[in-house]
Amino acid sequence: MVFAFALSAAFCLGVGFVYQQNAAQRAPMSDFLSFRLLLDLVRMPRWLAGIGLMVCGMALGAVALNDGEVSLVEPLLATNLLFAMALSRWQTKQSLGWTGWGGLWLLAGGVTAFIVAGRPHGGESVTDPLRHWLIVGLVIGGALVLAAVSKRLRMSAEAATLAVAAGLLYGLQDALTRVSGERFRDGGWAALVISWQPYVVLALGVTGLVLVQSAFETAPLRMSLPALTAAQPLAGIACGVGFLGDRLRTTPGALAWEAAGIAAIVVGIVLIGRHPAMPAGSAAPELRDLQPR
Secondary structure (H helix, E strand, O other): OHHHHHHHHHHHHHHHHHHHHHHHOOOOHHHOOOOHHHHHHOOOHHHHHHHHHHHHHHHHHHHHHHHOOHHHHHHHHOOHHHHHHHHHHHHHOOOOHHHHHHHHHHHHHHHHHHHHHHOOEOOOOOOOHHHHHHHHHHHHHHHHHHHHHHOOOOHHHHHHHHHHHHHHHHHHHHHHHHHHHHHHHHHHHHHHHOOOHHHHHHHHHHHHHHHHHHHHHHOOHHHHHHHHHHHHHHHHHHHHHHHOOOEOOOOHHHHHHHHHHHHHHHHHHHHHHHOOOOOOOOOOHHHHOOOOO
């Protein structure tokens, strides 16, 4: 059942991302990195369908994570990239070629190798508030820096940079969601509403959504989704280790596989980003660079 829920979640997430990108690429570039972009997109039925599928995928993923280990479920959820790219290829009738598919499998394999080798598992939460806020600040600050730097890059690199920024925020959101759940279990609604974590979770979700849709708006799905798929679980694990007390294996063999996984992720993203194919209906990056933002 864990496999069934996780793969169903991956399918819903992948298809949902494709629908969102289909709609976002038709949004005006003047709304780039603006909350107005969400107001434009919410009037598009295809985008609403994509958001609905994403919510279903998140719910199914939560069920899988409740019944299975993170080291098993997270690699299965990462296969949403394969479903998304397969549907995108069917829509555009353009093949990714050996380079593109090789990059996809390297990315999926790298995430799997890192998570399986590290085998993140729970521990005692860190009670030091300084460490907690330091990690939260570093993640949010890093995402903001990436978003600011992206404006100086070409559209293809810009989309990947924004996706990494969104992945950082979503990874932090996952960690704070876990904290919120612990607060609710310990003290109920009274403890939850007086905590800051639920409100930060909401703010991170909306901000991450703006970053992701801006990335979808500027370039084909293959330029953004791989980076998002890689950044989110790794950021979530980093936050878990940083202030939730999660542990990773640190034996020489495990560290070697973790390093190999990260290297495969980087190479996979580079290979996918270098593939020249463009989906039908998207403007070339050079032309979209001339549109006002």
